[in-house]
Amino acid sequence: MSRFLLKISYDGTNYHGWQVQPNGITIQQVLCEKLSVLTKENVGVTGCSRTDAGVHANEFFCHFDVHHELPVSAFIKGLNAILPDDIAVLNCLQVSNDFHARYTAKGKQYIYKFYDGDIPNPFLKRYTLTVPKKINDELVSEFCKKMIGRYDFCGFSSSKRTVEDTVRTITACEIERQGDVVCFKITADGFLYNMVRIIAGTALDVSNGKICNDDIINIINSKQRDRAGATLPAHALYLNKVFY
Amino acid sequence: MSRFLLKISYDGTNYHGWQVQPNGITIQQVLCEKLSVLTKENVGVTGCSRTDAGVHANEFFCHFDVHHELPVSAFIKGLNAILPDDIAVLNCLQVSNDFHARYTAKGKQYIYKFYDGDIPNPFLKRYTLTVPKKINDELVSEFCKKMIGRYDFCGFSSSKRTVEDTVRTITACEIERQGDVVCFKITADGFLYNMVRIIAGTALDVSNGKICNDDIINIINSKQRDRAGATLPAHALYLNKVFY
Numbered sequence: 471m472s473r474f475l476l477k478i479s480y481d482g483t484n485y486h487g488w489q490v491q492p493n494g495i496t497i498q499q500v501l502c503e504k505l506s507v508l509t510k511e512n513v514g515v516t517g518c519s520r521t522d523a524g525v526h527a528n529e530f531f532c533h534f535d536v537h538h539e540l541p542v543s544a545f546i547k548g549l550n551a552i553l554p555d556d557i558a559v560l561n562c563l564q565v566s567n568d569f570h571a572r573y574t575a576k577g578k579q580y581i582y583k584f585y586d587g588d589i590p591n592p593f594l595k596r597y598t599l600t601v602p603k604k605i606n607d608e609l610v611s612e613f614c615k616k617m618i619g620r621y622d623f624c625g626f627s628s629s630k631r632t633v634e635d636t637v638r639t640i641t642a643c644e645i646e647r648q649g650d651v652v653c654f655k656i657t658a659d660g661f662l663y664n665m666v667r668i669i670a671g672t673a674l675d676v677s678n679g680k681i682c683n684d685d686i687i688n689i690i691n692s693k694q695r696d697r698a699g700a701t702l703p704a705h706a707l708y709l710n711k712v713f714y
Numbered sequence: 715m716s717r718f719l720l721k722i723s724y725d726g727t728n729y730h731g732w733q734v735q736p737n738g739i740t741i742q743q744v745l746c747e748k749l750s751v752l753t754k755e756n757v758g759v760t761g762c763s764r765t766d767a768g769v770h771a772n773e774f775f776c777h778f779d780v781h782h783e784l785p786v787s788a789f790i791k792g793l794n795a796i797l798p799d800d801i802a803v804l805n806c807l808q809v810s811n812d813f814h815a816r817y818t819a820k821g822k823q824y825i826y827k828f829y830d831g832d833i834p835n836p837f838l839k840r841y842t843l844t845v846p847k848k849i850n851d852e853l854v855s856e857f858c859k860k861m862i863g864r865y866d867f868c869g870f871s872s873s874k875r876t877v878e879d880t881v882r883t884i885t886a887c888e889i890e891r892q893g894d895v896v897c898f899k900i901t902a903d904g905f906l907y908n909m910v911r912i913i914a915g916t917a918l919d920v921s922n923g924k925i926c927n928d929d930i931i932n933i934i935n936s937k938q939r940d941r942a943g944a945t946l947p948a949h950a951l952y953l954n955k956v957f958y
Contacts, residue, residue: 479835596800
């Protein structure tokens with residue numbers, strides 16, 4: 471058996487997330503099908519994370535094992551020729567058999583995109599969260615600085631989480647404005663279920679004056695879900711980088 | 715009766731073009747429905763052009779008549795509150811009763827977007843035409859210069875056209891590269907059916923060396939459809955500006 475690592479990118483709009491599930495088509499399912507067509511083997515694919523329905527990926531990694539090797543260029547070109555337009559293979563590498571797309575990952579970076587233009591933009595509505603009030607860049611930048619560190623983010627995750635250890639280290643957090651689009655960028659050694667969407671919701675509350683930056687550490691330490699902001703919609707969330 | 719002019723923008727992906735038709739949902743139909751909801755009148759809307767199924771508009775104008783006036787801000791806010799995410803009202807003006815969105819228009823500008831990156835981009839596939847070979851900016855720029863002028867563009871239009879006069883004046887034509895996206899921008903006093911998509915197809919043939927720039931004037935003057943390039947797909951075409 472040989473193990474390969476795929477670097478892919480996808481527009482998640484039309485998918486029920488990464489993980490195969492009974493109620494809708496998923497990225498994992500499409501990739502498995504196309505890899506099986508290409509290799510004439512029954513191929514399973516293991517992803518670096520389970521992105522939710524509607525979440526996008528500028529960069530996502532997954533590994534698979536095959537009996538009959540193909541050159542990596544054949545995987546790249548072959549898959550891109552048969553994958554739907556909203557999934558693309560960016561690269562492919564042969565890796566050692568103990569490499570694991572999920573467990574080997576040392577960290578991840580997500581981006582949450584806000585649109586705060588005065589004029590609605592129909593081309594961005596699908597890919598950003600349109601907010602009615604201008605984002606206060608200064609307040610949100612200050613919020614970002616407060617989020618960096620090692621904390622128990624129990625209050626910043628959905629009760630549906632399956633892990634017990636809820637301590638994570640946020641290593642970088644910042645905003646970047648590109649015209650009327652504000653990219654909220656956050657890097658950590660790992661994220662809990664819905665964590666980025668809740669942190670982005672808290673950033674929005676800070677921007678709107680609903681939550682004060684001086685209370686952030688108390689809110690984290692309270693571990694109470696209801697003290698943090700709302701879980702923002704999935705369609706404006708992007709897995710941006712995975713670190714190995 | 716009072717006449718209003720709407721400036722709108724739309725992502726045409728999910729629509730069968732502007733004009734109401736029996737087989738699918740159109741922008742005109744959605745706007746008429748929403749305006750009728752807002753005004754409680756039966757409102758008809760006249761557009762500045764009939765964009766084809768899948769074509770987008772950064773800027774599109776249409777006029778309508780109502781018995782009971784609303785302030786223009788109420789049309790803008792009211793429509794944006796009830797329109798689907800892929801159609802947006804950018805502005806609204808009251809105009810004289812002899813103003814006509816189509817007949818008063820003095821010219822239009824379209825953009826055709828090519829993507830020629832080495833790595834497929836799933837976020838741009840829906841909005842650009844992915845081409846396998848790098849666009850030759852120099853050859854296409856030279857082609858653009860040759861297209862400017864007053865010609866009979868009979869050979870650069872679909873045989874389905876309904877007009878008799880096929881002479882049009884192209885006043886500007888240029889390309890603008892933004893990374894791996896090449897915007898082919900063309901302005902004229904009017905365009906024949908499929909004219910931009912055929913000119914863009916000819917530009918692509920020039921880029922690929924299939925058509926020589928020295929032959930362009932002969933190809934135009936031949937008035938033969940089969941000497942020009944293919945009609946490129948609609949999803950990469952944008953109505954960009956309308957001049958009154």
